[in-house]
Amino acid sequence: MLFEPFRIRETVLPNRLVLPAMVTRLSGEDGHVNDDIRARYVRFSKGGVGLVVLEAMAVHGAKSGPLLRISGDEFVPGLRDLGARIHDAGPSKVAPQIIHFLKISRSGWRQTIDMLSLDEIDAIVDAYAHAAARAREASMDGVELHMAHAYTLSSFLSRLNPRKDAYGGTLANRLRLPLRVLARVRRVVGDDFPVGVRFVGEECVRNGYTVLDAGPIAVALAEGGADWISLSAGGKFEDARVIEGEPLYPYTGYSGDRCMPGAAYPDGANLYIPEAVRAAVRAAGLTTPIIAVGKISDRALAEDVVRRGQGDLVGMARALLADPDLPKKWARGDDEKVVRCLYGNVCKALDENFRRVDCTLWPKKSGQAPESDDVVPPRWPEAGSLVHADYKDGRVLVRWQAALDDEGMYGYQVFRAEGEGILRHHASVRAASTRYEDARVVSGRRYRYAVRPYDLAGNRGPMSPTVDVLVSESH
Ligand SMILES: Cc1cc2nc3c(=O)[nH]c(=O)nc-3n(C[C@H](O)[C@H](O)[C@H](O)COP(=O)(O)O)c2cc1C
Ligand code: SF4
Structure with missing residues (x-):
């Protein structure tokens, strides 16, 4: 259509x-x-x-x-x-x-x-x-x-x-x-x-x-x-x-x-x-x-x-x-x-600010969205994604290991679910970072997170294992 x-x-x-x-x-x-x-x-x-x-x-x-x-x-x-x-x-x-x-x-x-x-x-x-x-x-x-x-x-x-x-x-x-x-x-x-x-x-x-x-x-x-x-x-x-x-x-x-x-x-x-x-x-x-x-x-x-x-x-x-x-x-x-x-x-x-309008996701100083026909997705290092999530001071901090790619990493998608719900794309993070802070959480609830890397062509690597965290003030 x-x-x-x-x-x-x-x-x-x-x-x-x-x-x-x-x-x-x-x-x-x-x-x-x-x-x-x-x-x-x-x-x-x-x-x-x-x-x-x-x-x-x-x-x-x-x-x-x-x-x-x-x-x-x-x-x-x-x-x-x-x-x-x-x-x-x-x-x-x-x-x-x-x-x-x-x-x-x-x-x-x-x-x-x-x-x-x-x-x-x-x-x-x-x-x-x-x-x-x-x-x-x-x-x-x-x-x-x-x-x-x-x-x-x-x-x-x-x-x-x-x-x-x-x-x-x-x-x-x-x-x-x-x-x-x-x-x-x-x-x-x-x-x-x-x-x-x-x-x-x-x-x-x-x-x-x-x-x-x-x-x-x-x-x-x-x-x-x-x-x-x-x-x-x-x-x-x-x-x-x-x-x-x-x-x-x-x-x-x-x-x-x-x-x-x-x-x-x-x-x-x-x-x-x-x-x-x-x-x-x-x-x-x-x-x-x-x-x-x-x-x-x-x-x-x-x-x-x-x-x-x-x-x-x-x-x-x-x-x-x-x-x-x-x-x-x-x-x-x-x-x-x-x-x-x-x-x-x-x-x-x-x-x-009258400065050139680029997208923050593009590779630094490229001035343009990357072009790539690569079909090989990124992979986690041998030790795995080592994704983990901790709750502190009203925020969940999700951290992981940098993924590897034959051509160039572009970023990570962070997925989140509440309780036993379905994991949905929640945020994206540039490749330079391997952490995400989630401030949109409510006390007393359990959240699950997973991370998926993607490369310059947008090829998605494997989803990390899911980790969960209980948000509680006494945590
Ligand atoms: C950096 C930037 C420049 C824009 N310049 C114009 C413009 O020249 N003329 C216009 O009608 N709208 C302009 N817009 C508004 C967009 O056309 C569009 O209506 C708005 O971003 C919402 O659509 P989106 O959610 O798909 O981005 C601009 C938006 C952005 C982010
Ligand atoms: S990711 Fe950010 S900088 Fe890039 S187009 Fe979207 S709003 Fe603009």
């Missing part, structure tokens, strides 16, 4: 898996595609994902840190070359995400949408239209309009939109600029070029909108000609952490947690959003595909998303950063070999 081709206008995706946009901080401040950017995206295509949405790139010339740009014709050759390399490397289709953002300063000041004149609003429409035309000119397979998070078009959609004129107040007014942008983009790119939209289905800030507004917003965008709707959540300035002398970063508050749900959130934490929005779109008689996103990394969950009608396409950002070969591995039934994202959000912290 996940691996059936999926048609969007004339573009046929090889499967239903999507890489949502993920800023890499690999470009310089000049905004041009460089070797690091090329390597990063070619790697995703080699892994077989259906659609690569290229990281947010600016439609205008406003100053920012390292960020790709599509704000002038001089950026077209680099993007065309990038698209061609992605197409040559694998089956993926590719669409850039295009963004407009307002000014922000280290003093804590930030420009808000009520400061924009009507001429400045018209200029935003022009900038999106020219950028979309450049995406087409660069032979991309489509373009995604960024209307999510803390950025300009999202601030217009927001229930906190402070404008007093025809661009603020009612939902119809809040939609006015996003719909103008969509209409102008459609006019310049023509009817055959896929134009997707990304917006937040829930703002996740006090007095922000929820799926009750997101349904009608999606219907309006779908009627306005959007070819896909990708649903994110939160990521707002309103609840961002204030640090003296630093510009606000919109993913540091609760809404930021909801945008990139970390390890403390359940899998598929945001799926009620695409589910509700898709139901609203279908109830309006529209067939626009919905991209569901948010802590999806498990194949059964990804299939459930499609089966339960929570989405037509399955977006996985961090899961694909952790293992770009995930689609290829799932397609050939090698689910066991997937290197699982830990959702510890090291990548998010790197983005926040």
Whole structure:
């Protein structure tokens, strides 16, 4: 089901898996595609994902840190070359995400949408239209309009939109600029070029909108000609952490947690959003595909998303950063070999600090997920795994011996069961470490642990024997 081709206008995706946009901080401040950017995206295509949405790139010339740009014709050759390399490397289709953002300063000041004149609003429409035309000119397979998070078009959609004129107040007014942008983009790119939209289905800030507004917003965008709707959540300035002398970063508050749900959130934490929005779109008689996103990394969950009608396409950002070969591995039934994202959000912290966004699981300084066709799994040393677990001060400490591999160890999966229950994957640990501290334990209960090593290709070695530990304060 996940691996059936999926048609969007004339573009046929090889499967239903999507890489949502993920800023890499690999470009310089000049905004041009460089070797690091090329390597990063070619790697995703080699892994077989259906659609690569290229990281947010600016439609205008406003100053920012390292960020790709599509704000002038001089950026077209680099993007065309990038698209061609992605197409040559694998089956993926590719669409850039295009963004407009307002000014922000280290003093804590930030420009808000009520400061924009009507001429400045018209200029935003022009900038999106020219950028979309450049995406087409660069032979991309489509373009995604960024209307999510803390950025300009999202601030217009927001229930906190402070404008007093025809661009603020009612939902119809809040939609006015996003719909103008969509209409102008459609006019310049023509009817055959896929134009997707990304917006937040829930703002996740006090007095922000929820799926009750997101349904009608999606219907309006779908009627306005959007070819896909990708649903994110939160990521707002309103609840961002204030640090003296630093510009606000919109993913540091609760809404930021909801945008990139970390390890403390359940899998598929945001799926009620695409589910509700898709139901609203279908109830309006529209067939626009919905991209569901948010802590999806498990194949059964990804299939459930499609089966339960929570989405037509399955977006996985961090899961694909952790293992770009995930689609290829799932397609050939090698689910066991997937290197699982830990959702510890090291990548998010790197983005926040304008540092290159790598995954903490990758081998140090490699700058890329490892590539290996090795089929020989790792093994425990002769003395065995020597796994043992001790309880102390509210935590269980699990320790083991380093495993061996012919090519290179990558990490360990820690499995845990409560009482006589089934052992489930609980955490992953990098190969450099041979210990795991479990703080999510409750007094009076017995826990069982086992450890399984995996190598650079994701081959799993043998599961260690199971050890158990009783959590008791007198222990
Ligand atoms: C490092 C990083 C950069 C991101 N950059 C963007 C971006 O440029 N545009 C965007 O719409 N979302 C961005 N996101 C959000 C992701 O697209 C995605 O919605 C989010 O990570 C949740 O999906 P996941 O659980 O599959 O990772 C970014 C996320 C991360 C971790
Ligand atoms: S850094 Fe952490 S959260 Fe980000 S992709 Fe890697 S494992 Fe996942």
